[in-house]
Amino acid sequence: MPAPARTGREQIVEAASMLLDEGGADAVTMQAVADRVGVRSPSLYKHVRHRSDLLAAVVHAAVDEVTDGLAAVRVDGDARASIVAQVDAMRRFARARPHAYALVMGAAPGQPRPTPEAMRASLRFLLAATGELAGEAHALDAARLVVAWANGFITMELADALQMGGDIDEAWRWGLARIVAAIGG
Amino acid sequence: MPAPARTGREQIVEAASMLLDEGGADAVTMQAVADRVGVRSPSLYKHVRHRSDLLAAVVHAAVDEVTDGLAAVRVDGDARASIVAQVDAMRRFARARPHAYALVMGAAPGQPRPTPEAMRASLRFLLAATGELAGEAHALDAARLVVAWANGFITMELADALQMGGDIDEAWRWGLARIVAAIGG
DNA sequence: GTCTATATTTCGATAGAC
DNA sequence: GTCTATCGAAATATAGAC
Numbered sequence: 366m367p368a369p370a371r372t373g374r375e376q377i378v379e380a381a382s383m384l385l386d387e388g389g390a391d392a393v394t395m396q397a398v399a400d401r402v403g404v405r406s407p408s409l410y411k412h413v414r415h416r417s418d419l420l421a422a423v424v425h426a427a428v429d430e431v432t433d434g435l436a437a438v439r440v441d442g443d444a445r446a447s448i449v450a451q452v453d454a455m456r457r458f459a460r461a462r463p464h465a466y467a468l469v470m471g472a473a474p475g476q477p478r479p480t481p482e483a484m485r486a487s488l489r490f491l492l493a494a495t496g497e498l499a500g501e502a503h504a505l506d507a508a509r510l511v512v513a514w515a516n517g518f519i520t521m522e523l524a525d526a527l528q529m530g531g532d533i534d535e536a537w538r539w540g541l542a543r544i545v546a547a548i549g550g
Numbered sequence: 551m552p553a554p555a556r557t558g559r560e561q562i563v564e565a566a567s568m569l570l571d572e573g574g575a576d577a578v579t580m581q582a583v584a585d586r587v588g589v590r591s592p593s594l595y596k597h598v599r600h601r602s603d604l605l606a607a608v609v610h611a612a613v614d615e616v617t618d619g620l621a622a623v624r625v626d627g628d629a630r631a632s633i634v635a636q637v638d639a640m641r642r643f644a645r646a647r648p649h650a651y652a653l654v655m656g657a658a659p660g661q662p663r664p665t666p667e668a669m670r671a672s673l674r675f676l677l678a679a680t681g682e683l684a685g686e687a688h689a690l691d692a693a694r695l696v697v698a699w700a701n702g703f704i705t706m707e708l709a710d711a712l713q714m715g716g717d718i719d720e721a722w723r724w725g726l727a728r729i730v731a732a733i734g735g
Numbered sequence: 736g737t738c739t740a741t742a743t744t745t746c747g748a749t750a751g752a753c
Numbered sequence: 754g755t756c757t758a759t760c761g762a763a764a765t766a767t768a769g770a771c
Contacts, residue, residue, distance in 0.1 A: 368753080368754040389660050395747065407749080408755050416747065463659050471709025472657035474648050475574050481713055488714075503724070505716050509706075510699070510725040517702025518694070524656025528666055529673075531690050539688070540695040547732035553736040553771080580765065592767080593737050601765070 372402045374412045378422045382465070385423055389464045390476065393420060420477045427465040428479040431458055432487040439490040444497035445550050449541060451491050452515040456537070459519045466523070470516050488512065498549040507548040514544050557587045559597045563607045567650070570608055574649045575661060578605060605662045612650040613664040616643055617672040624675040629682035630735050634726060636676050637700040641722070644704045651708070655701050673697065683734040692733040699729050 380401035384393045395416060399406040413419045438454045440447040459466035471478055488508060495511060496504030518540060520526075522533060565586035569578045580601060584591035598604045623639045625632040644651035656663055673693060680696060681689035703725060705711075707718060 368756080370754060372754095389658075394745080396745080404754090405756060406747085407757090410748070411754055467657065467659060470705065471711045472705055473574075473652060474708060478709065478711075484711060485714060505714060506721050506724045509703070509721050510728060513702035513706060513725065514695070514699040514729075515702065516706060517698035517700065520657055520705065521655065521694075521698060521701060523659060524663065526656045526663075526669060529670060529690060536691050536694050539691045540698065543695060543732040544699075547728040553738080555736060557736090579763080581763080589736090590738060591765090592739090595766075596736055 372404055372408070372412065374422075376402055377409060377412055377419065378426055381419050381423050382426060385464050385468075386462050390420065390468065390473075393423070395419075417477065423465075424468050424477050424479050425483065427462070428469050428483045428487060430465075431455070431469060432483070434458055435487055435490060439494075444494040445545055447490065447494040448498075448511060448545055448550075451494070452511065452541060455515050456519050456522075459523060463523050466519070470520070472520055495548060498545075500549070503548075510548060511544055514540060557589055557593070557597065559607075561587055562594060562597055562604065563611055566604055566608045567611060570649050570653075571647050575605065575653065575658075578608070580604075602662065608650075609653050609662050609664050610668065612647070613654050613668045613672060615650075616640070616654060617668070619643055620672055620675060624679075629679040630730055632675065632679040633683075633696060633730055633735075636679070637696065637726060640700050641704050641707075644708060648708050651704070655705070657705060680733060683730075685734070688733075695733060696729055699725060 377398060381393050381398050384397050384401065393416075395406045395409055398419070399409055402409075409419075413422075434454045434457075435451050438450040440450055467473060468476055469479055491511065492504055492508050495507035499507035518537060562583060566578050566583050569582050569586065578601075580591045580594055583604070584594055587594075594604075598607075619639045619642075620636050623635040625635055652658060653661055654664055676696065677689055677693050680692035684692035703722060
């Protein structure tokens with residue numbers, strides 16, 4: 366056997382995810398990924414079709430991570446507590462992996478997007494909770510309200526926008542309480 | 551006189567803004583800007599220090615445009631109407647210039663940001679309105695709530711996230727009504 | 736102030752030997 | 754499957770003539 370495999374698609378996606386976290390999508394170059402996994406850049410093309418294929422895999426892995434996190438913190442018997450726990454988990458993920466968060470939530474037009482099915486899976490338990498509070502007829506509207514507020518808040522927090530003084534965590538809790546109340550809680 | 555001026559900083563920023571709208575920040579290359587204004591790329595450096603200087607000017611012009619738009623639609627005697635008018639104006643701007651909107655609201659980590667003063671100026675009349683509704687003690691929290699929701703909704707709308715069926719304009723109106731009610735309206 | 740010419744770097748991707 | 758070698762494209766920016 367001439368050349369044993371020294372890397373694989375999984376390890377490549379992992380390295381690309383780290384580079385995304387460290388320097389954004391632009392930092393995910395084939396050269397940088399190759400350095401990270403310890404091979405020469407042409408070898409990557411035996412595991413990945415092209416750069417966009419790799420980036421799509423990175424986004425897919427990130428949205429899966431979010432989905433698992435949201436599923437893990439849900440509270441089955443308490444809709445209010447479940448909503449709070451899930452948006453808190455969103456915020457934790459965003460703080461830990463801001464660039465990945467931006468890709469998942471589609472903050473940058475023209476960047477790779479997760480599939481609609483993957484996004485739906487992420488919001489499964491949030492939809493259940495908002496349905497309990499707002500009624501099935503408005504479950505979707507209410508989920509959109511919650512996610513929109515949380516996403517907007519998190520995005521601006523990461524960008525240091527709305528830096529107008531005041532305690533940011535206090536603003537988060539104040540807003541969250543109002544949002545939950547607004548959808549029928 | 552050896553070479554009369556065929557362009558100027560204002561025209562260059564304008565061309566760069568058009569390129570931003572058409573293809574995002576990555577499309578704003580010195581070459582593309584030069585083609586657009588009708589000169590060779592080295593000539594641009596007589597009007598602009600470097601590319602980041604140009605991009606910063608583009609962002610500044612965009613936030614000024616937003617500020618003017620928000621000031622124009624405000625309703626002085628009616629806080630609820632003023633809030634609705636201003637978030638509607640935000641949404642119109644985002645639909646007209648999605649890439650510019652993303653830069654202004656800081657959706658992409660690592661991109662050029664408007665100055666805090668410019669952002670504050672944009673939110674002046676919104677703060678006045680939320681102060682009326684929520685009380686001065688919570689004017690800032692309430693403004694953050696409104697802007698966060700609007701920004702999150704708009705961002706996801708532009709990215710086709712939360713595309714889970716239902717009328718998107720109806721969701722906007724439903725959410726907006728709840729938000730205004732939530733802050734004391 | 737604009738031009739030609741160019742330095743320099745970096746990128747994605749391919750060819751072909753082993 | 755990995756490697757060396759390389760192509761071709763595109764980018765920012767500078768030097769110096771006019």
